[in-house]
Amino acid sequence: MMRRVRPARAPSRVSATVFALALACATAVAQAAPVEYRIDPGHTDVIAQWNHLGFSNPTAHFGQVDGTIVYDADKVAASSVQVTLPLSGLNSHVARFDAHLRNADFFDADVFPVATFRSTAVEDLGEDRLKVTGALTIKDITRTVVLDAVLDKAAPHPRNNRPTIGFDATANLLRSDFGLGLGAPAVSDEVQLRITTEAQAAAAD
Incomplete structure (x- = not known):
């Protein structure tokens, strides 16, 4: 006597819906949303370096940096950075020179107390390298500046996770270009900026 083989049951609409929801959740997890990080001024330094009459290459540091970094690992072009540099944090380790940098010959800090940078484009160059184009404003003069950036690390902080x-x-x-050209070209007009920064996401509610 032959046994009858029952045809396979088609998946129910409920099962199909559950599967679709599970797939959507998995996709959402895989494509993490952009994260906004607050710059840590205690672990951020902006260093300007120039050549002085061919003899030396002094530096000045811009501390007390304030700003945010939005980073999207899945879509780097959606990332952005916004930074304020208070000139009160400027430090060349020479007090008399710091006073000169803040006066009207250079930054005129009483009138223009901060410099700002706001990104306009972020390009992923691969291998954790980024090209960040943005608007740098000093003394109400805005020019386009390109940063060659490297992602050092992205991970939970060991102290607070x-x-x-x-x-x-x-x-x-x-x-x-920013009205700071006193002494050029004997003192080099070109200045190199070196930046290191660390930023943390806000604490969860």
Whole structure:
């Protein structure tokens, strides 16, 4: 006597719906949303370096940096950075020179107390390298500056488990483009910027 073989049951609409929801959830997890990080001024430094009469290459540091970094690992072009540099944090380790940098010959810090940078485009160059194009404003003069950046690390911070990110970046600019050209070209017009920064996501509610 032959046994009858029952045909396979078609998946129910309920099962199909559950599967679709599970797939959507898995996709959402795989494509993480952009994260906004707050710059940590205690672990951020912007260093300007120039040549002095061919004899030396002094530096000045811009501390007390404030700003945010939005980073999207899945879509790097959606990332952005916004930074404020208070000139009160400028430090060349020479007090008399710091006073000169803040007066009207250079930054005129009483009138223009901060410099700002706001990105306009972020390009993924591969291998954790980024090209960050943005608008740098000093003394109400805005010029386009390109940062060559490297993602140092993105991971939970070992002290508080918050998402944390770190970058190093470099850029070259002409100080005369920002009304800071006193002494050029004997003192080099070109200035190299070196930036290192660490930023943390806000604490979860």
